[in-house]
Amino acid sequence: MSDDAEIIKEFLVESYENLDRLDHDLVALEKDPANRETLASIFRTIHTIKGTSGFLAFNQLEAVTHVGENLLARLRDGLLQLTPEITTALLAMVDAVRQMLTKIESTGHEGERNDRELIDRLTQLLEAKPEVGNPSPAAQAGQDTHLSPSPVPEANVGNLPLSNPPPVEPRQTDESLPEKAAVKSQEAAEGLNPQQPARGQSASDSTIRVDVAQLDRLMNGMSELVLLRNQIVQYSNSTEDSELQGTSQRLNLLTTELQEGVMKTRMQPIGNIWSKFPRTVRDVALGCGKQVRIEMEGKETELDKTIIEAIKDPLTHLVRNAVDHGIEPPEVRRAAGKHPEGLLFLRAFHEGGQVNIEITDDGAGLDFEKIRNKAVQKALVTADQAARMTEREITNLVWLPGFSTAEKVTNVSGRGVGMDVVKTNIEKIGGTVDVQSRPGHGSTVRMKIPLTLAIIPALIVTTAGDRYAIPQVSLLELVRLEGEQARKGIELVSGAPVYRLRGNLLPLVYLNRELKVEAETEVEAGTKAKAHTKDAALRAADSSDNLSVNIVILRADDRQFGLVVDEINDTEEIVVKPLNKLLKSINIYAGATIMGDGQVALILDVMGLAQRSSVVAEVRDRAVTEKDAQGSDSDGGQRRNPVLLFQYGESGRMAVDLAVVARLEEFSRDTVEVASDQEVVQYRGHIMPLIRVSDVLKGECAQAASSQESLQVLVYSDQGRSVGLVVDRILDIVEEAYIMQPQKGRKGVLGSAVIQKRVTDILDVPGLIAAADGVEILAGMET
Numbered sequence: 001m002s003d004d005a006e007i008i009k010e011f012l013v014e015s016y017e018n019l020d021r022l023d024h025d026l027v028a029l030e031k032d033p034a035n036r037e038t039l040a041s042i043f044r045t046i047h048t049i050k051g052t053s054g055f056l057a058f059n060q061l062e063a064v065t066h067v068g069e070n071l072l073a074r075l076r077d078g079l080l081q082l083t084p085e086i087t088t089a090l091l092a093m094v095d096a097v098r099q100m101l102t103k104i105e106s107t108g109h110e111g112e113r114n115d116r117e118l119i120d121r122l123t124q125l126l127e128a129k130p131e132v133g134n135p136s137p138a139a140q141a142g143q144d145t146h147l148s149p150s151p152v153p154e155a156n157v158g159n160l161p162l163s164n165p166p167p168v169e170p171r172q173t174d175e176s177l178p179e180k181a182a183v184k185s186q187e188a189a190e191g192l193n194p195q196q197p198a199r200g201q202s203a204s205d206s207t208i209r210v211d212v213a214q215l216d217r218l219m220n221g222m223s224e225l226v227l228l229r230n231q232i233v234q235y236s237n238s239t240e241d242s243e244l245q246g247t248s249q250r251l252n253l254l255t256t257e258l259q260e261g262v263m264k265t266r267m268q269p270i271g272n273i274w275s276k277f278p279r280t281v282r283d284v285a286l287g288c289g290k291q292v293r294i295e296m297e298g299k300e301t302e303l304d305k306t307i308i309e310a311i312k313d314p315l316t317h318l319v320r321n322a323v324d325h326g327i328e329p330p331e332v333r334r335a336a337g338k339h340p341e342g343l344l345f346l347r348a349f350h351e352g353g354q355v356n357i358e359i360t361d362d363g364a365g366l367d368f369e370k371i372r373n374k375a376v377q378k379a380l381v382t383a384d385q386a387a388r389m390t391e392r393e394i395t396n397l398v399w400l401p402g403f404s405t406a407e408k409v410t411n412v413s414g415r416g417v418g419m420d421v422v423k424t425n426i427e428k429i430g431g432t433v434d435v436q437s438r439p440g441h442g443s444t445v446r447m448k449i450p451l452t453l454a455i456i457p458a459l460i461v462t463t464a465g466d467r468y469a470i471p472q473v474s475l476l477e478l479v480r481l482e483g484e485q486a487r488k489g490i491e492l493v494s495g496a497p498v499y500r501l502r503g504n505l506l507p508l509v510y511l512n513r514e515l516k517v518e519a520e521t522e523v524e525a526g527t528k529a530k531a532h533t534k535d536a537a538l539r540a541a542d543s544s545d546n547l548s549v550n551i552v553i554l555r556a557d558d559r560q561f562g563l564v565v566d567e568i569n570d571t572e573e574i575v576v577k578p579l580n581k582l583l584k585s586i587n588i589y590a591g592a593t594i595m596g597d598g599q600v601a602l603i604l605d606v607m608g609l610a611q612r613s614s615v616v617a618e619v620r621d622r623a624v625t626e627k628d629a630q631g632s633d634s635d636g637g638q639r640r641n642p643v644l645l646f647q648y649g650e651s652g653r654m655a656v657d658l659a660v661v662a663r664l665e666e667f668s669r670d671t672v673e674v675a676s677d678q679e680v681v682q683y684r685g686h687i688m689p690l691i692r693v694s695d696v697l698k699g700e701c702a703q704a705a706s707s708q709e710s711l712q713v714l715v716y717s718d719q720g721r722s723v724g725l726v727v728d729r730i731l732d733i734v735e736e737a738y739i740m741q742p743q744k745g746r747k748g749v750l751g752s753a754v755i756q757k758r759v760t761d762i763l764d765v766p767g768l769i770a771a772a773d774g775v776e777i778l779a780g781m782e783t
Contacts, residue, residue, distance in 0.1 A: 007056070008056060008104070008108075011052050011053075011056065012101055012104065012105050013209065014048075015049055015052075015097075015101055016098075016101065018045045018048065018049065019094055019097060019098050019101070020272075020275055020276065021041075021045065021275065022042060022045055022046075022094050023091070023094060023275070023276055023278070023279035024275045024276070024278050024279065025038050025041055025042050025045075026042060026087055026090055026091055026094070026279070027087075027278040027279050027281075027282050028278065029042065029082060029087070030082060030084065030087045030282070031293070033081065033082040036076075039072070039075060039076050040076070042072060043069070043072045043073065043076055046065050046068050046069045046072060047069055049061070049065050049097065050062055050065035050066050050069055053065065058100070058104065058109075058110055059110075060100060060110045060113055060115060061097065061100045061101075061104075061110060063115070063119065064093055064096055064097060064100075064115050064118065064119060065093070065097060067119050067122045067123055067126065068090060068093045068122055070126055071086070071089075071090070071122055071125060071126045072090075074126060080125075080128060084286075085125065086125050088286075089118075089121050089122055089125055090122075091279065091283075092118055092121075093118065093122065096115055096118055099113075100113065210265070212305070215265055215266055215305070218262055218265070219262060219266060219454055222258065222259055222262045222454075222455075223454060223455060223575040224575075225255055225258070225259075226255060226259060226455055226573060226575050227575055227594050229251060229252060229255040230572065230573075230595070230596040231596045231597065231598060232248050232251060233248050233249075233251075233252055233596065233685060234596030234597060235248075235596075236248035237685075248685070249685045249686075252685050252686075253686075259455065263304070263451075263452060263454075263455075266304050266305050266306075266452070267302040267303065267304060267305075268302060268303065268304075268305050268308050269299060269300050269301065269302050270298070270299060270301050270302070270303060270308070270348050270355075270357070271296070271299030271300065272308065273308060273311075273312045273315065273316075274296050274299055274346060276316075277294060277296075277315075277316075277319050277346070278294050280316060280319055280320060281293075281294045281319065281323055281344060284320050284323040284324055285323050285327075288323065288324055288329070289329055290323065290327055290328075290329055290330065290342065291330050291340055291341040291342065292323050292327055292341065292342045292343070292344055293341055293342070293343060293344070294343075294344045294345075294346070295343065295344070295345050295346070296345075296346045296347075297345070297346070297347045297348070298347055298348035298349050299348070301348040301349060301350060301355060302451075303355055303449070303451060303452075304451060304452035304454070306452070306454075307355075307429060307449060307450065307451070307452065310425065310428070310429045311357075311425075311426070311429075311431075311447070311449060313425065314421070314422040314425050314426055314433075314447075315357070315359070317419075317421070317422055318359050318422060318445050319344065319346075319359065321419070322344055322359060322361040322363070322443070322445075323342075323344065323361075325363075326342075326361040326363035326364065326365075326442065326443055327342030327344070327361050327362070327363035327364075328342070328363055328364050332364075336364075336440065338362070342361065342362060342363060343361065343362045344359070344360070344361050345358075345359075345360040345361075346358070346359055346360075347360070350451075351659055351660075354448050354449060354450060354451065354473060354659075355448070355449050355450075355451060356446065356447065356448055357446070357447040357449070358444055358445070358446050358447075359444065359445045360442060360443070360444040360445075361442045361443055362441065362442040363442050363443065364439070364440060364442075365437040365438050365439040365440055365441055365442055365443050366394075366395060366398070366435075366437035366439065366443060367439065368391055368394045368395075368439070371394050371395075371397055371398065372386045372389065372394055373386075374403065375394075375397050375400075375403070378403065380397065380400055380403065381397075395435055395436070395437060398419050398435065399419055399420055399422075399423045399433075399435075400420060401420040403419070403420070426447055426449065427607050429449060429450065430449070430450050430456075430471055430473055430474075430590070431447055431448055431449035431450065432447070432448045432555075433445065433446070433447045433448075434446050448473075450471075450473055454575065454576060455573055455574070455575055455576070456471055456472070456473070456573070456574060456576060457471075457472040457571055457572070457573055457574075458470055458471050458472055458571065458572065458573075458574045458593075458603065459472055459475055459552065459568070459569075459570075459571050460569040460570055460571070460572065460595075460601065461511070461550075461552060461563075461565040461566075461567065461568055461569060462565065462566050462567035462568075462569060463511045463512050463515065463517065463565045463566045463567075464512050464515075464517040464566065466517070466601075466602075467569070467595065467599070467601040468511070468565075468601055468602055468603070468604050469574050469593055469601050469602070469603045469604065470552060470554070470563075470603075470604050470606065471590070471603065471604075471606065472571060474554050474555055474556065474606040475552065475553070475554060476553040476554065476555055476560060476642065476658070476733075477553045477733055478550070478551070478552060478553065478568055479499070479501065479550075479551040479553060479562070480548060480549070480550055480551070480568075481499075481548065481549040481551070482547070482548045482549075483547060483548075486547045486548055486549045487547060489549075490508065490549070491505075493505060496508075497510075499551060499562055501553070501562075502732065502733070502734070504560075506553070506560060506561060506562045507561045507562070507615045508551070508561070508562045508563075508564055509561055509562070509563050509564065509609065509610070509613040509615055510564045511563055511564060511565050512566075514588065514609060514612060514613055515588075549564060550564065550565050550566065550567060550568050551563065551564055552564075552565060552568065554606050554610075555606075556606050556607045556609070556610035556611075556615070559610070559615070561610060561613075561615045563609070571663065572596075574593040574601075574603070575593055575594065576590075576591045576592075576593060576603065577591055577592045577593060577594070578591055578592075579591055579592060587605060587608035587611065587612065588604060588605055588608045588609045588612055589602050589603065589604065589605055589608075590603045590604065590605040590608075591603045642657075642658040642659075642733060642734070642735045643655040643656060643657055643658055643733070643734060643735075643736075643755065644656050644657075644658050644661055644664075644714070644730065644732075644733050645730075645731040645732045645733070645734060645755065645756070645760065646693075646712075646714070646727040646728070646729060646730045646731055647727065647728045647729040647731055648693045648694045648697060648698075648727055648728055649694045649697070649698050649728065652694070652697065652698070652761070653731075653758060653759070653760050653761065654693070654727075654760060654761045654762070654763050655753070655755055655760045655761070655762055655763065656714065656762075656763040656765065658733060660716060660765055661714050661715070661716065662715045662716060662717040662722065663715040664712070664713070664714060664715070664730065665683075665712075665713045665715055665724065666710050666711065666712055666713070667681050667710060667711045667713055667724075668709070668710055668711075669709060669710065669711065672690065672711070675687065678690075679692075681724065683715075683722065683724070684722075686721075686722065688715075688722050688723060688724050689723050689724070690711075690713070690723075690724045690725075690726050691723060691724070691725055691726065691768065691769065691772045692726045693725055693726060693727050693728075693748075693763075693768065694727075694728060695772075696747075696748055696768055696771050696772045697748055697749070697768075711726050712726070712727050712728070712729065712730050713725065713726055713727070714727060716765050716769075723769060725765070725768070732756075734755065734756060736755055736756065738753040738754060738755050739753060739754075740752070740753045740762055741753065747764075747767050747768070747770065747771035748763065748764050748767045748768035748771045749761050749762065749763065749764055749767070750762040750763070750764040750767075
């Protein structure tokens with residue numbers, strides 16, 4: 001690559017970053033015109049682009065940014081006050097610059113453009129009569145000479161010749177500025193340095209740019225290393241060579257740490273895409289005649305670059321949709337007793353190995369009757385079905401293809417395309433999306449998406465002799481039925497097999513049937529026979545005294561179902577390999593992976609499996625039980641996360657969010673060892689410390705646990721390291737709405753709530769670890 005080409009490449013990269021920041025800064029400045037720091041940042045950015053484009057002989061680009069720079073100078077000097085018209089014109093300049101940069105990137109030149117209308121518009125605003133008597137805080141405080149535009153000829157900038165100087169507007173404003181406002185030659189030359197950040201501070205000492213293709217190659221190599229690690233660990237566990245086992249454990253640890261490091265190189269804050277939304281909200285609100293402000297929380301939340309790219313368009317659509325459909329015009333809001341300015345709130349946070357994203361507006365909420373009528377009108381449901389639908393089922397209609405309640409088609413909405421695409425794209429990356437709404441109060445769209453798609457934890461199962469991987473993000477719990485329970489536990493409802501799990505009917509899907517493979521289980525044979533005669537089913541089920549059924553409880557589309565498999569093996573980290581293009585049309589497979597023994601295992605697509613088996617459709621069409629109705633918007637803000645209930649001490653009752661529990665394990669007491677006065681067990685090639693919950697919360701030894709022959713343990717994992725929480729007895733897993741009353745001053749406890757009509761403490765796992773001498777515990781986790 002030539003020197004000129006390298007300079008242009010750096011210029012493009014730097015300019016794109018600056019433009020993304022400009023969109024955000026201009027919208028922020030419109031809300032706070034007196035913010036001198038924001039205005040100075042905008043001016044420096046335009047000054048940098050203008051100076052470098054002139055040096056590189058991009059004349060049209062220099063002409064547009066030059067007149068924009070002069071307009072910004074008058075704003076900065078207090079000679080003009082910022083108006084929505086000026087902001088719109090400056091944003092149009094940013095769009096024009098972005099278009100020219102795109103053309104330069106693809107062709108090497110700006111292309112044939114006519115920006116006369118834009119330049120005239122900016123010049124007209126520039127020459128507007130100064131608003132005397134209202135100087136900006138910047139003007140009152142005295143001008144910062146570092147920020148002033150250069151009055152010197154362009155040919156003198158950095159003593160570098162400028163070929164083909166562009167025809168630019170006369171600098172009327174430059175002549176009227178005080179002499180002290182002149183830019184020093186050193187500062188002007190900063191505009192020629194493509195590596196110089198807009199804030200004027202060099203970042204080259206602490207950061208470097210790496211080509212994405214290089215990161216992809218690094219990630220592919222890391223994936224192969226993980227596969228090799230899995231094979232070596234599996235082989236070493238099957239031998240009695242202690243030296244080999246120790247070596248494989250060290251390899252396991254080093255590979256895990258290296259994997260985390262490589263993953264971090266690909267992680268980007270979600271704020272990278274959120275930074276564009278203030279501009280998006282402003283443009284849509286302006287077009288709709290609305291007043292909307294946007295607030296964001298958790299902009300530093302990181303995701304893999306692949307995930308960031310995948311959710312960019314769905315998030316943009318949801319933001320535009322919330323402004324266009326959700327938030328009302330100012331006069332309507334006033335009539336409803338609301339502030340005329342609507343609020344759009346974005347929130348992102350990590351939870352249970354996933355990233356949660358929430359988009360909330362305080363608008364009118366969903367009009368359930370309007371949605372119901374539209375669904376009937378479009379023949380999506382019958383009038384009888386619509387009359388029986390609950391609010392939750394009506395809400396789910398907005399995700400159907402072709403559905404829209406807009407009265408007319410605009411450039412923002414009304415075509416019935418968008419929400420279904422949002423759902424499809426989020427589910428493609430293994431995520432889920434849901435919407436909740438309260439009429440008159442607004443709506444919230446919640447997404448749960450994986451941190452990365454390259455290496456994921458998965459449950460390995462076997463059916464008909466073949467192994468399959470199920471992404472752990474969709475896994476809720478495992479159920480094993482034996483003997484009499486297996487024979488009588490599976491029932492038929494309307495011809496479909498179900499299992500009654502804690503009072504709820506759970507639809508069952510037999511994996512071998514959906515995959516059309518052999519080795520039909522005895523229970524499935526008995527279930528089929530039930531469709532003809534109950535006696536025949538019982539005879540088929542009684543044919544084996546050692547009958548057992550393995551059920552994997554999964555969640556798809558916010559619905560639960562049980563997947564019946566022959567064997568449940570173990571969980572492990574797998575490397576996701578894409579399927580051949582000939583197999584991509586089979587929606588029950590999400591990819592493939594290579595197991596520790598070198599064999600290939602297919603990765604199941606839980607949503608595709610649920611759709612193929614009609615589980616999702618069946619649940620949607622079925623009458624909703626009382627418990628499902630309680631899970632609708634009538635919860636009034638109550639939390640409805642699945643929680644694990646357990647007993648600690650003689651009578652203590654506690655709940656923990658199921659999302660933070662990696663696994664439930666049972667260890668024999670003779671496997672517990674002591675290292676540095678800390679109880680530990682050997683767990684999956686690592687030394688896992690144990691914390692007795694009763695000891696920490698009650699401050700005394702738990703007699704109930706000590707009298708048991710085995711320990712019931714909740715495994716908590718963080719960044720590849722695990723700690724075991726010993727409880728006295730696991731009680732249940734429930735999904736029930738509750739309101740937590742916070743508690744202060746009690747380490748390890750977030751608060752209390754009424755769950756299953758009993759007062760229950762809510763466990764704070766990080767707080768519990770800290771209370772149990774967290775420094776030593778965490779050190780033990782690293783070993």
